[in-house]
Structures are given as structure tokens and as C-alpha cells.
Amino acid sequence: MRLxxxxxxxxxxxxxxxxxxxxxxxxxxxLIQRLRELGVExxxxxxxxYRLESMPDLLLPDLLAPLVxxxxxxxxIHHYYKIGSTNTAAMKAGAAGAAxxxxxxxEQQTExxxxxxxxxxxxxxxxxxxxVLLRPSLSPSEALLLSLAAGLAVKGAINEIDxxxxxxxxxxxxxxxxxxxxxxxxxxxxxxxxxxxxLVVGVGINVNHGSFPAELKQATSLRLATGTxxxxxxxxxxxxxxxxxxxxxxxxxxxxxxxxxxxxxxxxTSVRGREVEIENGGGVSGVxxxxxxxxxxxxxxxKGIQTIxxxxxRLK
Amino acid sequence: xNHKELKELIEFLVEKDIAEFELERGDVKIRxxxxxxxxxxxxxxxxxxxxxxxxxxxxxxxxxxxTAESPTTAPATAAAPAPVENLHIVHSPIVGxxxxxxxxxxxxxxxxxxxxxxxxxxxxxxxxxLMNEIESDxxxxxxxxxITNGQPIEYGQDLFAIRPRA
Numbered sequence: 440m441r442l443x444x445x446x447x448x449x450x451x452x453x454x455x456x457x458x459x460x461x462x463x464x465x466x467x468x469x470l471i472q473r474l475r476e477l478g479v480e481x482x483x484x485x486x487x488x489y490r491l492e493s494m495p496d497l498l499l500p501d502l503l504a505p506l507v508x509x510x511x512x513x514x515x516i517h518h519y520y521k522i523g524s525t526n527t528a529a530m531k532a533g534a535a536g537a538a539x540x541x542x543x544x545x546e547q548q549t550e551x552x553x554x555x556x557x558x559x560x561x562x563x564x565x566x567x568x569x570x571v572l573l574r575p576s577l578s579p580s581e582a583l584l585l586s587l588a589a590g591l592a593v594k595g596a597i598n599e600i601d602x603x604x605x606x607x608x609x610x611x612x613x614x615x616x617x618x619x620x621x622x623x624x625x626x627x628x629x630x631x632x633x634x635x636x637x638l639v640v641g642v643g644i645n646v647n648h649g650s651f652p653a654e655l656k657q658a659t660s661l662r663l664a665t666g667t668x669x670x671x672x673x674x675x676x677x678x679x680x681x682x683x684x685x686x687x688x689x690x691x692x693x694x695x696x697x698x699x700x701x702x703x704x705x706x707x708t709s710v711r712g713r714e715v716e717i718e719n720g721g722g723v724s725g726v727x728x729x730x731x732x733x734x735x736x737x738x739x740x741x742k743g744i745q746t747i748x749x750x751x752x753r754l755k
Numbered sequence: 756x757n758h759k760e761l762k763e764l765i766e767f768l769v770e771k772d773i774a775e776f777e778l779e780r781g782d783v784k785i786r787x788x789x790x791x792x793x794x795x796x797x798x799x800x801x802x803x804x805x806x807x808x809x810x811x812x813x814x815x816x817x818x819x820x821x822t823a824e825s826p827t828t829a830p831a832t833a834a835a836p837a838p839v840e841n842l843h844i845v846h847s848p849i850v851g852x853x854x855x856x857x858x859x860x861x862x863x864x865x866x867x868x869x870x871x872x873x874x875x876x877x878x879x880x881x882x883x884x885l886m887n888e889i890e891s892d893x894x895x896x897x898x899x900x901x902i903t904n905g906q907p908i909e910y911g912q913d914l915f916a917i918r919p920r921a
Contacts, residue, residue, distance in 0.1 A: 530888075554884055556858040579848040579887065580910060586883040611883035626885040631892070632848045632911065719852065719905075733850070734883060748907055749852045749881045 452488035477520075478564075495564065496647075496671045498544045506676035510683035511540035512571060519543070521563075523550040525570035526641035530627055532572060533637035539574040542679065551643060553623055554751065560655060565648045567675050570641040571682060575690060579630040580733070582638055584696055586611050586626045587703050587734050588685040589640045593622050594706055595684075596677035597661070604665060608707035610727075610736045610752055618754070619659035621645040642678065646671050700730050709754055710736070719750025727752075773898065843893045845915040847908050851882035855904045863904075865915075869897045877915055880908065895919040 453464040460467070471481055471489055478495035500516035507513050515538050522528060525543040527550070532541055545568045551559030561568050575582055590612030597604050597614075606622075607615045614622035621644065628638040645651075645660035646669050661669050689695045704710050709727060716724040717738065725740025736747040847853075855863040855878050865877045871891040880887045899916040902908060 554881075554886075555854075556860065580850065583849060583882050583885055586885040611885075624884065628885055628887045629890065630848045630887055632846050735850075748850060749883060 515541040529570040529639040541572040592681040596681040616664040714755040851880040
């Protein structure tokens with residue numbers, strides 16, 4: 440595959456490919472068939488060789504790794520065509536001792552998860568379904584801020600590619616365009632009282648979805664919102680770089696906590712002065728009053744200001 | 756919970772020699788404390804026998820500290836659980852909301868009476884959509900769940916009492 444990418448416009452003979460990968464022509468033919476099944480368009484010319492015509496936007500580690508060189512995430516990228524949930528895979532890998540910076544990407548999730556019993560609609564090759572494994576030397580309460588930082592990282596990555604996109608953060612880390620959600624983040628942690636063993640940040644971004652099932656009325660994709668098809672590869676690389684930046688800052692800079700809270704408040708239209716209802720069993724409603732020093736949402740309601748630790752914020 | 760279940764529960768508590776038990780499920784609250792009534796006569800607690808072996812009119816009354824107690828309160832004191840019998844407490848590493856099961860409607864990670872191993876997930880504490888899997892740091896038997904599902908908890912709060920495996 441890499442061989443064809445490196446010679447993207449020329450015809451490469453089957454014999455040459457076989458030599459390079461230490462195989463024979465019959466095996467090369469079998470591999471080419473396999474790539475074609477995956478959606479890679481490869482022209483075969485009798486007696487001359489193969490030529491790469493067009494490639495689907497697959498998040499292949501060989502192609503992604505060079506784009507994120509120098510970050511924490513360049514060395515252990517795992518890619519699946521179909522998986523239950525990238526977060527589940529990453530948490531299992533974390534328990535089994537996998538390296539910090541391991542990345543789990545999928546073209547399709549069959550059991551994409553959200554908070555509680557929520558699921559994440561994850562159709563084939565339309566979105567980015569990406570989970571990263573971290574082993575932060577932070578206390579569990581500091582690590583909580585990664586939840587907010589992950590939302591900032593997605594927003595940063597999108598604006599790096601298209602500064603015009605107005606991605607609005609909704610506490611704790613949903614991203615909306617025109618009030619419709621296109622990105623959800625689920626963070627899972629395994630920690631002792633004073634030490635985080637490992638933590639997984641799972642990001643689901645609707646990138647090129649053309650439509651959504653009727654029950655997802657409040658969903659959108661970057662393509663639907665902007666009218667253009669996005670390169671998932673480019674966005675995924677920008678996301679990993681952006682996550683790397685946020686994570687390093689939180690791990691090394693003592694002012695990162697305030698910076699995260701300040702930037703979150705700046706990037707969210709609903710974190711202050713917005714009438715909301717919190718779905719968390721308690722049923723708090725009121726007007727948002729910013730974040731406290733720990734990153735929790737403050738809501739001013741009938742009983743005065745309440746600190747919201749968790750739950751879904753419904754905008755009114 | 757019906758009478759049969761309640762009976763089974765009590766038999767279980769007797770069999771496992773659990774002195775105190777509390778369960779809250781919806782609006783049903785059950786609290787069982789064993790040993791405070793005469794039914795606990797078979798309890799092999801030496802202090803208990805010390806009380807009853809002392810004849811009430813004996814001349815030592817008022818001198819011996821054990822027999823000095825009134826007969827009604829004495830059995831209760833005597834049969835109370837051995838001084839908090841070294842239960843291990845699992846604490847929460849973060850502020851957040853306590854969940855006893857992986858998702859709403861699914862069975863809880865652990866129930867009272869379950870045996871847990873070191874590293875077994877016993878509950879989830881969520882804050883800001885960060886799900887924190889809390890593991891047991893000891894192997895043993897879950898004696899008590901100290902928090903009800905959905906309740907907000909503080910940093911370091913007690914979550915479970917576990918009787919470590921001998």
C-alpha cells in the first residue's frame with residue numbers, strides 16, 4: 440500500500456512490488472484484490488503493473504503516523520475496520536499494560552458508547568472514532584480537567600483546518616454547530632485514590648455523514664454544516680496534535696487549569712447566562728453561571744447556585 | 756421483598772455471621788441488626804456467656820464491670836459486632852456521581868455478599884462525563900454498600916465495606 444502511495448502517479452510492476460515486500464506476484468495480486476475490496480481504486484495494466492487511481496479516506500496507521508510525528512501518538516496507532524467500541528478496546532489495552540499514547544481508530548463501531556446507556560451512531564468511514572490511552576502523572580481530580588481539555592482540543596483541530604467553523608462547546612465537552620451536536624467525548628479512567636493508572640479519551644466526530652436516522656434530530660456533521668467533504672485523515676492528524684498539546688500543557692504547566700477553564704468559557708455560548716435543565720436524576724434547572732475552579736458547572740436556580748458534577752445539559 | 760426473601764436474607768446473615776445489614780432499594784429500606792434479642796443465644800461470644808453465667812443476685816454485682824450492667828442492655832452490648840472487625844473501606848478518588856452499574860438498568864457491579872478480587876470494578880464515579888472505574892483494592896466479601904445509586908459523593912468518601920479474605 441505504502442509503495443503505491445509513494446509512487447502515486449506511476450505504474451508499479453507486480454514483480455517490483457513482490458520484490459519490495461519479499462513476496463511473489465500471485466501474492467501481490469491477492470493483496471491488490473483485498474485493497475480493491477476496501478475501496479482503494481487500483482488500475483491494473485497487463486504486462487506493465489499497477490497504478491493507484493484513488494484512495495478512500497481510511498485512517499490507516501501507515502499514512503497517519505507520519506502526520507503526527509513528534510507527538511505522543513505516533514508510535515502505537517491501531518486501526519480497525521469494524522469494532523465494538525474503540526473506548527472498550529483502549530480500556531482493555533490499558534489494563535493489559537499498553538503504552539501511553541496508544542491510539543485506537545475505527546472505520547465503524549457497532550457498539551459506540553456515550554454516557555450511561557447512550558450510544559454513538561457510528562457509520563462506516565463517515566466519522567472519526569478515536570480513543571487514546573494516557574497514563575498521566577496527575578492526581579485523579581486534576582485528570583478530570585482532561586474531560587474539558589478534550590473538547591477544546593477538538594475545537595482547536597477543527598479551526599486549524601477551517602477557522603470559519605463556529606464550533607460551540609456545551610459543558611462538559613459536547614460540540615455543537617448551530618445548536619446541533621456533531622462531536623461527543625467520553626473519558627474513562629482507572630485510578631487509585633491518589634494516582635491515575637490509565638485514562639482513555641474517546642472522541643466521536645460526525646465528519647462526512649450525509650444524513651442521520653430520524654431519531655437523531657439534533658445531530659449534524661461537519662459536511663452538513665459546512666457544505667464540503669472533509670478529509671478525515673487531515674482532521675484526525677490535527678486532533679491528535681491538538682490533544683497532544685493540551686495534554687502536555689496540563690501535565691507540565693501549573694497555570695493550565697485556569698487556562699482550560701478560561702478558554703472553555705470563551706468557547707462556549709451556553710456556559711454562562713443560558714437557561715438550562717440538567718438531566719442527572721436531580722432535575723436541576725436554572726441559568727448557567729460559569730465554571731468553578733474545578734471545572735464544574737454552576738447553575739443558579741430556585742435554591743441558589745448549585746454545582747453540577749455530571750449530567751446532560753439541555754439548552755432551553 | 757416478600758416474607759420468603761426476607762427469611763432467606765436473615766438465614767444468610769446468620770450463616771455468614773453478619774451482625775448488621777442495611778439495604779435501600781427504591782422506597783424500601785431494610786435494616787437488620789442481629790444479636791440484640793434473645794435469639795442470639797447461640798452466639799459463641801465469650802462476653803455474652805460471661806454475662807449470663809453471672810447469677811443476677813450474686814454478691815459481686817456492682818463490682819464486676821460486666822455484670823454491673825443492667826440485664827436488658829447487657830446482651831445487646833455483648834453481642835454487638837466485634838469492634839468494627841477490621842473491615843476494609845474502598846474510597847472514591849474523585850468528586851462525582853456514584854453509579855452501582857455500568858449503565859442504567861443493568862445489574863450492579865457487586866451486591867452485598869459478593870466476593871470480590873483485587874482489581875475488580877465495584878462501581879463507577881462520574882464527573883464531567885469522565886467515568887471513573889473504582890476497583891476493589893482488597894480481596895474479600897462485600898459487607899456493605901455505603902452509597903445509594905446516583906448520589907453525589909465527595910473526594911475520599913467511603914464507598915464499600917469489605918471483609919478481607921483471611
